[in-house]
Amino acid sequence: MNTVGEGVIVEESRLPPGQYVPRGRPVIHYGRVPRFKQDTWDFRVFGATASGEEHRFTWPDFGGLPRTSVIADFHCVTKFSLMGNEWAGVSAQALMAAAPPADGVGHVMIWAEYGYSANIRMSDFSAPETLFATDLDEKPLSPERGFPLRIVVPHLYAWKSVKWVRAVEYLVEDRRGFWEERGYHNVADPWREQRYSYQEEPGEGPP
Numbered sequence: 001m002n003t004v005g006e007g008v009i010v011e012e013s014r015l016p017p018g019q020y021v022p023r024g025r026p027v028i029h030y031g032r033v034p035r036f037k038q039d040t041w042d043f044r045v046f047g048a049t050a051s052g053e054e055h056r057f058t059w060p061d062f063g064g065l066p067r068t069s070v071i072a073d074f075h076c077v078t079k080f081s082l083m084g085n086e087w088a089g090v091s092a093q094a095l096m097a098a099a100p101p102a103d104g105v106g107h108v109m110i111w112a113e114y115g116y117s118a119n120i121r122m123s124d125f126s127a128p129e130t131l132f133a134t135d136l137d138e139k140p141l142s143p144e145r146g147f148p149l150r151i152v153v154p155h156l157y158a159w160k161s162v163k164w165v166r167a168v169e170y171l172v173e174d175r176r177g178f179w180e181e182r183g184y185h186n187v188a189d190p191w192r193e194q195r196y197s198y199q200e201e202p203g204e205g206p207p
């Protein structure tokens with residue numbers, strides 16, 4: 001079965017319910033595109049780390065982490081989907097090996113420039129396809145797509161794929177991020193159409 005979006009034909013089995021494939025490749029975010037300053041840029045892993053210490057990576061440090069790539073579709077809650085993106089960078093699993101969480105960490109908060117944030121369950125963060133991407137389709141990310149670094153969690157709605165990432169906070173107790181505080185679903189599985197917080201079942205959000 002095929003379904004027609006705005007002119008692009010996609011196998012229905014690849015599109016979560018309610019999604020369509022737009023003609024172009026929309027860019028969407030709240031606020032301005034930050035400028036990358038390599039001298040002051042860092043990437044921190046803090047909160048409930050295994051060592052109890054914060055980990056800090058400079059841009060060259062981050063470049064020394066093992067790299068991998070993932071081909072995945074990407075679903076925005078406003079209903080467009082971007083199909084077949086090739087992301088390259090550092091898997092969340094590799095980051096966790098370099099900066100391990102303490103026992104009992106159930107969620108992470110991903111922090112970006114200007115305070116944008118998204119919380120993610122550990123089971124989604126540690127999934128093999130979750131990646132800190134530096135490249136899209138064999139080119140460095142463009143500034144508006146998150147240069148120099150974004151997280152990609154392709155199996156969740158794209159507001160969780162935070163652009164311009166600067167930190168990961170390991171959480172023993174879940175907290176809501178930027179959109180999760182503003183009425184969007186805490187888990188955000190597009191295949192279950194978990195768009196809004198009123199759809200949350202007991203246990204899917206912080207108390």
Ligand SMILES: Nc1nc2c(c(=O)[nH]1)N[C@H]1C(S)=C(S)[C@@H](COP(=O)(O)O)O[C@H]1N2
Pocket residue numbers: 025026027028029030031075076077112113116144145158159160161162163164
């Ligand atoms: N830092 C930051 N990351 C963000 C956003 C944002 O506003 N700020 N918007 C999110 C939303 S809602 C979507 S749909 C995707 C869009 O990614 P794209 O611009 O590469 O299509 O980025 C996500 N990451």
Ligand SMILES: [Mo]
Pocket residue numbers: 028076077078158159
């Ligand atoms: Mo979005």
